[in-house]
Amino acid sequence: MxxxxxxxxxxxxxxxxxxxxxxxxxxxxxxxxxxxxxxxxxxxxxxxxxxxxxxxxxxxxxxxxxxxxxxxxxxxxxTRLWRCEVNFAKGDDVNRRLRVITANVLTPNRRADALIKQVHAFHADVLVTLESDAWWQSQLDTLVRDMPYTLKCPLDNLYGMHVYSRFALEETSVEFLIEDDVPSMHALLVLPCGERVRMHFLHPAPPSPTENPESAERDAELILVARSVEGSTQPLIVTGDLNDVAWSATTRLFRKISGLLDPRVGRGMFNTFHADYPFMRWPLDHIFHSHHFTLHKIQRLPSIGSDHFALYTELYLEPMASQKHNGLQPEPEDETWAQEIIQEKQVNVHDVPKPGK
Known part of the structure; x- marks a missing residue:
């Protein structure tokens, strides 16, 4: 009994x-x-x-x-049981290739050497770091010789951000879209082929007893950016630690409203958090992109001492857009929910920079 x-x-x-x-x-x-x-x-x-x-x-x-x-x-x-949302890249023009490492470094972590080695080993074109403070900036600045284009916002509150790029960054800005101490970064990246890619780097605060008691701030930032890129004809990438899992209703809403594709669909979970507890892992670090890109490779990288694994993604800008209908399509109730999320925080979609416009 x-x-x-x-x-x-x-x-x-x-x-x-x-x-x-x-x-x-x-x-x-x-x-x-x-x-x-x-x-x-x-x-x-x-x-x-x-x-x-x-x-x-x-x-x-x-x-x-x-x-x-x-x-x-x-x-x-x-999982591999699903149809891939993003097609495998067939092109081999290195001038149309973009290799991105997204890494939540964990502020007190001191294994900067491990991350720098990964940047060199994978010949990353763009490195975006989350939770990076002034100490991390001092270490990562050794990359400037090879990655001279940068965006820097060192903070001691676990929300510092840095971007290092081999390729030129134009119309750069650091914004505080929802919370005064939580930045986001925005830029127009110029590929060697001359094509420009609009990029948004995000790290909204999670819903938790030690951060925000509710998800309203996180959800508003995600949907605000989704609204800003909705209908864009530019090549476009959104990446960062979104503090939301790939399979949540809000991430799904972000994908529907933005129209962006998820290269993990049909390939794997790529669980990046928590690095120390294999039985409690989920995908918190993301990269989404427009239909202009196909995928060469996506890979979770080895530990760098952080509670997150870094995520490596190698994208290829196709000469002709070929994946317009592979993503999720919004329903009327999705539009209503998205509007409610934005209205609750009383924010305006025009607050999000639109590089290249």
Whole structure:
């Protein structure tokens, strides 16, 4: 009897944590359950096996199975079982290639040498760092010889940002779109072929008991940028630590509104956080791009001592756009939700720079 009660309570817990994010309430206790969908799916499988082998409590079995199916619906696009959203690159013109490393370095981490080695090993064209302060800037400035174009915003509050680039950066700006101490960076990158790429580098604050109690600020920044790039005909990239998982409803909303593509779809999860706990990892570091690009490679890099792994992405700018219909399409309710998110924080889409316009 005691085991049956335990199974009932555990199934009830699974149902509760599965249903909570559907509520869309911005509190971290609700939004936080978007993150461990993979872990909850494994938990559901364990409950199903235990139930089937020892209890045959079919009502509980059906509940656990429904939860498993729901989590798989969100997770499966980030496995090889799904159709790739971004086509594999066939071109080999090095002047149209762009190699990006996105790295949350963890401010107190002192393994700058490890990250610099990765930049050299992968011949990165662009390095964007999150949580980088003045000490990190002093270390990363050794890259300036090869990557002379920079954007710098060293901060001691875990929201410093830096960009180092081999290619020219034009119309650069550092903005504080939602919160006065959380920056974002914006630029127009000039490829060797002469084509210009609009780039946005983001690191919104997460919903958590130690940061923001609600996800409203994070969600507003993501949707604000999504609105600003919506309908753009420019080659465009958004990257950074978005403090939101690839399979959340808000990231999905960002993709729908922006029209940008996710190169991970059909290829893998590329879980970048937490580097120290393999059983508690999810994809927090992202790169999204317009249909102008195809993909040579995307890879999670080895540890640099941070709680995040760096993400390496090698994109190829196609001479002709060929992926216009591969992404997600917004529904009327998505437009309504996006407008509600922006209105709640009383921000204006025109506050987001539009380099190249």
């Amino acid at each position: 005691g085991m049956e009660i335990a199974l009932t309570l555990l199934t009830a817990l699974l149902v509760l944590t599965t249903v909570l994010p559907v509520w869309r309430h911005p509190h971290w206790l609700v939004r936080g359950w978007d993150f461990p969908r993979l872990q909850l799916a494994v938990f559901a499988v364990v409950l199903l096996v235990v139930n089937l082998c020892f209890f045959q409590a079919w009502g509980l079995f059906v509940l656990a199975l429904a939860c498993l199916c729901w989590h798989l619906w969100w997770i499966l696009p980030y």
